Amino acid sequence: MNISGIHHAAIIASDYPRSRRFYTEVLGLEIVAEVYRAQRDSYKLDLRLPDGAQIELFSFPSPPPRVSRPEACGLRHLAFSVPDLEAAVQSLRHHGIEPEPVRVDEYTGKKFTFFADPDDLPLELYEA
Template identity: 70%
Template sequence: MFAPLGIHHIAIICSDYQRSRTFYTEVLGLRIIREVYREARDSYKLDLAIGDQYVIELFSFPEPPPRPSRPEACGLRHLAFAVSDVAGAKAALEAKGVAVEPVRVDEFTGRKFTFFADPDGLPLELYEG
């Protein structure tokens, strides 16, 4: 029987490893679990966590193809981070130079949310919950 226990991780391929590494660790504050350079693939793999939860694998590959369009391309639409205060998180990101859209309210849940992007334009969401 297939019975998922939860999401183990999300894999993201970036175009500029050092830029994305800085963004996810220093701007978003994710904690590095391990970092490996795989010489045979000329690729880095960075395992990141929020608190004690392993959540993101950040990969680099030589010349990855671009994302077809934003955000309605087939595949991952966006990655949402749960925060206790969307307005406060928005202000913290903006203080670090990140462009963040205006805060909106989800018409079905009544919760606040907003979007911003990683260095490759991957849509990221802050969702109050």
């Protein structure tokens, strides 16, 4: 096996229009494709990050809530790399999102912070 990277991460939203706005307008991700799947009463929105990786944003009728944040078994959080953490934090604040205090990774010396999407999914910004 020769894995070359992460292709996509999939996220299920409880309020599709709200999450669509968050990921496109607040985080600025590019829309690749959007389809409505009538047989599932579900939207699927493909979003591209600048490095080519993607996020698939889904809607489903009445999805169950996340078990706990962030220590439930499974995906812990999704981290985005940013060139300037302070600028990214200011952008979040401009949109009314208050991230956690900035911390420094004790092993790499890099700055990072956490914030949440509209469904309280933990997201991280990591200064690259």
